[in-house]
Amino acid sequence: MKAFTTLTSTAAPLTHQGRLMANVDTDMIIPKQFLKTTEREGLSQGLFYELKTRADGSPDPDFVLNQPAYQNAGILIAGENFGCGSSREHAPWALLDQGITCVIAPSFADIFHNNCYKNGILPIQLPFEICEALGNQAGGSNHKFTVDLERQIITTPDGEEIAFDVDEGRKASLLEGLDDIGMTLTAEDTISQYERRRQSAMPWLETEAG
Amino acid sequence: MAGKTLYDKIWDAHVVHTDPETGEALLYIDLHLIHEVTTPQAFAGLKAERRKVRRPELTLAVADHNTPTENQSAGLEGVTDDAARNQLTALSRNVAEHGIEFFPMGDINNGIVHVVGPEQGRTQPGMTIVCGDSHTSTHGAFGALAHGIGTSEVEHVLATQTLRARKSKNMAIEVTGELREGVTAKDLALHLISVIGTAGGTGHVMEYRGPAIEKLSIEGRMTLCNLSIEGGARAGIIAPDEKTFDYIKGRPSAPKGAAWEMAVRHWETLKSDPDAGWDHVVDIRAEDVEPTVTWGTSPEQAMPLSGTVPDPAEMRDPAKKAAAERALHYMDLKPGAPIAGTPVQRVFIGSCTNSRIEDLREVATIVENSKVSEGVRAMIVPGSGLVRAQAEAEGLDKVFTEAGFEWREPGCSMCLGMNPDTLAPGERCASTSNRNFEGRQGRGGRTHLMSPALAARAAINGVIG
Ligand code: SF4
Numbered sequence: 119m120k121a122f123t124t125l126t127s128t129a130a131p132l133t134h135q136g137r138l139m140a141n142v143d144t145d146m147i148i149p150k151q152f153l154k155t156t157e158r159e160g161l162s163q164g165l166f167y168e169l170k171t172r173a174d175g176s177p178d179p180d181f182v183l184n185q186p187a188y189q190n191a192g193i194l195i196a197g198e199n200f201g202c203g204s205s206r207e208h209a210p211w212a213l214l215d216q217g218i219t220c221v222i223a224p225s226f227a228d229i230f231h232n233n234c235y236k237n238g239i240l241p242i243q244l245p246f247e248i249c250e251a252l253g254n255q256a257g258g259s260n261h262k263f264t265v266d267l268e269r270q271i272i273t274t275p276d277g278e279e280i281a282f283d284v285d286e287g288r289k290a291s292l293l294e295g296l297d298d299i300g301m302t303l304t305a306e307d308t309i310s311q312y313e314r315r316r317q318s319a320m321p322w323l324e325t326e327a328g
Numbered sequence: 329m330a331g332k333t334l335y336d337k338i339w340d341a342h343v344v345h346t347d348p349e350t351g352e353a354l355l356y357i358d359l360h361l362i363h364e365v366t367t368p369q370a371f372a373g374l375k376a377e378r379r380k381v382r383r384p385e386l387t388l389a390v391a392d393h394n395t396p397t398e399n400q401s402a403g404l405e406g407v408t409d410d411a412a413r414n415q416l417t418a419l420s421r422n423v424a425e426h427g428i429e430f431f432p433m434g435d436i437n438n439g440i441v442h443v444v445g446p447e448q449g450r451t452q453p454g455m456t457i458v459c460g461d462s463h464t465s466t467h468g469a470f471g472a473l474a475h476g477i478g479t480s481e482v483e484h485v486l487a488t489q490t491l492r493a494r495k496s497k498n499m500a501i502e503v504t505g506e507l508r509e510g511v512t513a514k515d516l517a518l519h520l521i522s523v524i525g526t527a528g529g530t531g532h533v534m535e536y537r538g539p540a541i542e543k544l545s546i547e548g549r550m551t552l553c554n555l556s557i558e559g560g561a562r563a564g565i566i567a568p569d570e571k572t573f574d575y576i577k578g579r580p581s582a583p584k585g586a587a588w589e590m591a592v593r594h595w596e597t598l599k600s601d602p603d604a605g606w607d608h609v610v611d612i613r614a615e616d617v618e619p620t621v622t623w624g625t626s627p628e629q630a631m632p633l634s635g636t637v638p639d640p641a642e643m644r645d646p647a648k649k650a651a652a653e654r655a656l657h658y659m660d661l662k663p664g665a666p667i668a669g670t671p672v673q674r675v676f677i678g679s680c681t682n683s684r685i686e687d688l689r690e691v692a693t694i695v696e697n698s699k700v701s702e703g704v705r706a707m708i709v710p711g712s713g714l715v716r717a718q719a720e721a722e723g724l725d726k727v728f729t730e731a732g733f734e735w736r737e738p739g740c741s742m743c744l745g746m747n748p749d750t751l752a753p754g755e756r757c758a759s760t761s762n763r764n765f766e767g768r769q770g771r772g773g774r775t776h777l778m779s780p781a782l783a784a785r786a787a788i789n790g791v792i793g
Contacts, residue, residue, distance in 0.1 A: 134650060134654055135650060135653070135654075137646065137647075137650045139650075140647040140650065140651055141526060141527075141626055141651060143626075143763075143765045145744075145763070145765040145766070145767060145768050146765065146766060146767070149767055149771075150744050150745055150746045150768075151746075153365050153393075153746065154365070154394060154409070154411035154412055154414070154415055154746065155368075155411065155415075156368035156369065156372070156414060156415060156418050157369070158369050168766065168767050168771060173753065173771075173772070197647060198527065198647055199526060199527040199530070199560070202526055202527070202560065203462065203763060203765060204461070204462050204476075204744075204763075205366065205460055205461055205462040205476035205477060205478055206365075206366065206478075207366065207369075207460075207478035207479040207480060210478075225527060225530065227527070227530065227560060228530060228531065228560070228562050229462060229475075229476050229477070229478060232477075232478060232481070233478035233480065236478060236480035236481065237480065246647075285350070285494075286349065286350050287347060287349070287350025287351070287352045288350075290350070298480070298484055298492060299373075299377070299379070299483065299484050299487050299488060300377075302354060302484065302487075302488045302490060302492065303379075303487070303488060305344070305345055305354060308344055308345050308354075309344055309354070309356075309488065309489070309490060312344040312345075312356055313356075316356065319341075320454075320591075320594065321587065321590070322452075322583035322587040322588070322590060322591040323358055323452075323455070
């Protein structure tokens, strides 16, 4: 996993009729036809597919990521309950493939939130009004935000500093881009000890007759 | 000190280690269910690091998400979609390489992962169960802690048999009284989500409690727990009881003999203490629940069948109002119109929410000696090969086909439309599945979630109601 330390980039607000979209579900982030891959790369073509393309397959010029000012946005700003729905990790993979490594929203669905951290994407939770204010500053290609994870500060194009919370453990792994599995495997002895306890306390779980 | 909830008890029994600084725990996983769509990248990750599957025998694989629902006996060569075949082939190869038990497409034991686990007796009370599919919450019906995970976590569980996890909060859903005649677990679940919202349970494990829950069959409990994720909860759980033990007893992977006795003694302790501390309590009166259908593109946009489509203009919450406007436009519905009588072109009876034998029996009693309305294409997709065989042994397939339903082979099918079973743009579908998101069942398709009984009636009447 790539580390996340600081990011300086434009930000794309995901809106519908002028309001940050709530309940953006994982089917919207990446529809099912793009889940048949055995790779993690190349998924940006499916990112927000049904929002970014018209029924005839042509790009919808109104969609935020199709507009030149936002094409290289590394930050996405959205409404409440972002990432609800399926557990598909293809959603963060598609964001990552598009170059988006930070999502700012008033709230996130659990599994998506988890999946972000596993992929070096920083999900930032801020009150709706602040998300909206950030969205309003996200005007064009010279409107750059800086997200500093170490200091837990977003600096807006207007120079305003906004603090955000992040879980300490998650922050540490993001900053260092740690390999979770490698770290867990260093606890091999503890896992084996647990397995022995489990075997004596709940032996039927081992005598699986399948 | 307050007592423990059922969730607390299962959690505590599975903590391998807790990081004192971050509070992150390493949780031991008793059962890891896998399928073709959310695993190829996990196996590739293992391979790249030359890692092994730590406990292949605690892992069970099925092929369900993108399998076709006809002609499965033709095997993988019969799968016409190259990308789907490629994923299915990758799964076969990966499970063989790592010695994981696998029910391939066409095997009578194969089916939707959340139908197969319980059916085989792999799902048991007090277990921790994970799967790369959000509806893993289904297994909570047995008093197991079960939830969906992402592919990186799948890889982590494969390699270590543990999950890095943070403890969720405890939410009690107290359902008092009795469900009315003709009101099912599906109605209760949709009603609950309409009350708490799709983010209502975020950060919580929900325990369903009370007399109405005790009265539910195990299949009804699975339907209810299945939909916990649509209420935003990490998991849903129900304390196991005699019904639970009866359901498990004698299944292929159920404990036998002395092990069974010992297991049951343990399972009987799996309930929340009377003085358990809840972070949140939601009270639902079972009598208030009516047959319920969704009108929008989120499971919380649900309403009684007898009601009229809500008017966004009357909604005070700006987020809900904006969502409702968008949903009504997408669904092509008018505020104030009765939902009953809305014509449907498609009916889908299936998915891990409602594709078990009890669901099919219920459908059969409704459609027997009737005909699917002209212009409606109605499909029944059993949850597993065993459900299909049982239905055929009971003659239900005849009832369905004589009524004009398509009787398909098992799989996820139109629940997510990864296989050829999808809605065409603008088609309206009465569906027993769990998500009515935009495009979920096919681009531009319009999904109304409901119980199998209501979907069966929609097929016969050609309209909702
Ligand atoms: S039936 Fe639907 S919800 Fe259930 S496992 Fe399959 S895709 Fe997921």
